[in-house]
Structures are given as structure tokens and as C-alpha cells.
Amino acid sequence: MLSVAQRMPDTVTSPCCAASAGESAAAQSPSAGDGAHHDYLSEYSSSAIVARPWGGGRAPAPPVRSGTPAEYPDRSPIRGFLIDLDGTMYEPEGLLPGAAAFYDWLNASRTPHVFLSNTGAKNSGGVQKKFGSPPFELSEKKVPLSCILTAAETQVDYLLKEVPRGARLFVVSGGSGTWREDLLSRGGAEGAALVGTWDVRTSLSAGEAKAWAAHQALCRHTASKAVWVVFFHDGEAFGLL
Structure with missing residues (x-):
């Protein structure tokens, strides 16, 4: 049984964010004196993220900009994401614009993340299945179960404890x-x-x-x-x- 706090560090070696600590540090910290900063958005938004028309599961890739550090999560103190689902990643009609592009960036940048749902009617396997079915298909690969946690599962854990x-x-x-x-x-x-x-x-x-x-x-x-x-x-x- 993994809590959210346990899942976040585990994602460093899980399929959703498979990066070693050394790789992560190298990607986030420029070498002294070189004046450069690795920009995952610049690297991946134009190549790894494939734009599709609305309804195909992908939103157009965001334009690459040279903005302030606050505009890019990899330049901020944020090192992981707890992500709501309904109204954040999708709505009843399908994925929200930008949802798949955001997920591509999370994986490409090896950013730890956990999808959270307050549903009491299904477990992480149910969410995984939804993310693999049109019009909610998030990626060609299944979203790892280690990156999903639902209220139904946390309630089961509570019952087993109490x-x-x-x-x-x-x-x-x-x-x-x-x-x-x-x-x-x-x-x-x-x-x-x-x-x-x-x-x-x-x-x-x-x-x-x-x-x-x-x-x-x-x-x-x-x-x-x-x-x-x-x-x-x-x-x-x-x-x-």
C-alpha cells in the first residue's frame, strides 16, 4: 500500500519518471560558469509532442518562449505534481486541450507525478483503463498504476488499518x-x-x-x-x- 507521499519519490525509478538522481540533478542544475540552463520545454515541445486536431487526444504543442524562470516548472522549486482528473485532465466529452501535451512533458522531463481522483467507485486500474480509451486516451503507453491513486484505494487502506x-x-x-x-x-x-x-x-x-x-x-x-x-x-x- 503506497500513500501519495510514498508514490512521489518512488516515481524517480518508476516508468512514469524513470530518471536516476544523477540525471535529474544534471538536468536541473547548469554547470558553473556555462550560463546555460537545460530547457525541457524547448527540447520536447517541438519534437516529442505530436499535435492532433481536437478530439484526437492531443492539443497543439505550446510555443517555445524565453520567459522568466517562473514560466517553466523545471526552473522553479516545484519538483513534482499531484494532479486532479475531472476538470483538470478531462471533462465528460474527452481530454481537455493541453492535457496530453502536459503528460508528454511530464514524462519527457522525468518530472514525478501522481494522478489523484476522489472517486469511490473505481481503483487505479479503472483510471488507467479510462486513460487508454478514446476520447480519454492520454498516451500510446498505459499510464503506470504507480502514478495513480483514488479515494476508493485510500478508503480500503483506512479500513484495513482501523x-x-x-x-x-x-x-x-x-x-x-x-x-x-x-x-x-x-x-x-x-x-x-x-x-x-x-x-x-x-x-x-x-x-x-x-x-x-x-x-x-x-x-x-x-x-x-x-x-x-x-x-x-x-x-x-x-x-x-
Whole structure:
């Protein structure tokens, strides 16, 4: 299980930013006295980034300018990016203009990055699949799973850490429903054994719901966290009451 903080340094050697520390330092720090500064945007925007018409997954490459250091991330104190998805990289109709060009630059400049999503309905594999399908195709190569983290995955990690043995969980889910597999895989053998002690339900009768509420009331003063209501869902959930 990797947190955002763990993923960012790991990207130095991961496929999304495979550069050694020496390469990174050499690219970011000009040698003394040469007066030159490596400009990834100048190097890649005219060659590595292929412009396509809107709808083809690429926006035209940005013009190369000799601006101030603040205009270029590789000349600023910023050494990595945490990137939102909906409204930042894409919208319902497809990729936003410049999204694919930005991703090309991240890889070409070996800049550490993690795509973050607040979706509770899919894991990083779901985001990876979306980025590989038109009109959301970001690159010819798959976006590495190590560069993606979703709310569904962080919630699984939280449950594996906080929910005790023998607890009861009522799960409201949507989307691809990968939460079951994630619960059994993200904690390894120890986590899977813990999940095996839980009573996990996706539906309850009125009588069962009352019994669970009574059970929680009896355990309330023991701090046992006996009953949990868990949402792996996006948007509103109707028909629960």
C-alpha cells in the first residue's frame, strides 16, 4: 500500500519518471560558469509532442518562449505534481486541450507525478483503463498504476488499518465494484485474513438493520467500532432509508 507521499519519490525509478538522481540533478542544475540552463520545454515541445486536431487526444504543442524562470516548472522549486482528473485532465466529452501535451512533458522531463481522483467507485486500474480509451486516451503507453491513486484505494487502506476483527460492514457501492478485490489484495495475506473475519453485506432487511443497530448500541461504550457503513460510491445514494 503506497500513500501519495510514498508514490512521489518512488516515481524517480518508476516508468512514469524513470530518471536516476544523477540525471535529474544534471538536468536541473547548469554547470558553473556555462550560463546555460537545460530547457525541457524547448527540447520536447517541438519534437516529442505530436499535435492532433481536437478530439484526437492531443492539443497543439505550446510555443517555445524565453520567459522568466517562473514560466517553466523545471526552473522553479516545484519538483513534482499531484494532479486532479475531472476538470483538470478531462471533462465528460474527452481530454481537455493541453492535457496530453502536459503528460508528454511530464514524462519527457522525468518530472514525478501522481494522478489523484476522489472517486469511490473505481481503483487505479479503472483510471488507467479510462486513460487508454478514446476520447480519454492520454498516451500510446498505459499510464503506470504507480502514478495513480483514488479515494476508493485510500478508503480500503483506512479500513484495513482501523476496522477490528469480527466487525460488521454495510457497503454501498457503485461503478466497477473493485472494492472487494482491493480489500483482499491491498493488505497482503494479513489483510486478507482480517477481512475474512468481517461480516460484509451489501443489503440488509429491516430486521437485520435493527439487529445491527442494537449490536452497535451494546458495543458503543467499549470503543470496539463494531458496525460500519461504508460508501464506495460517487454521487447521491437513493433508497437506503
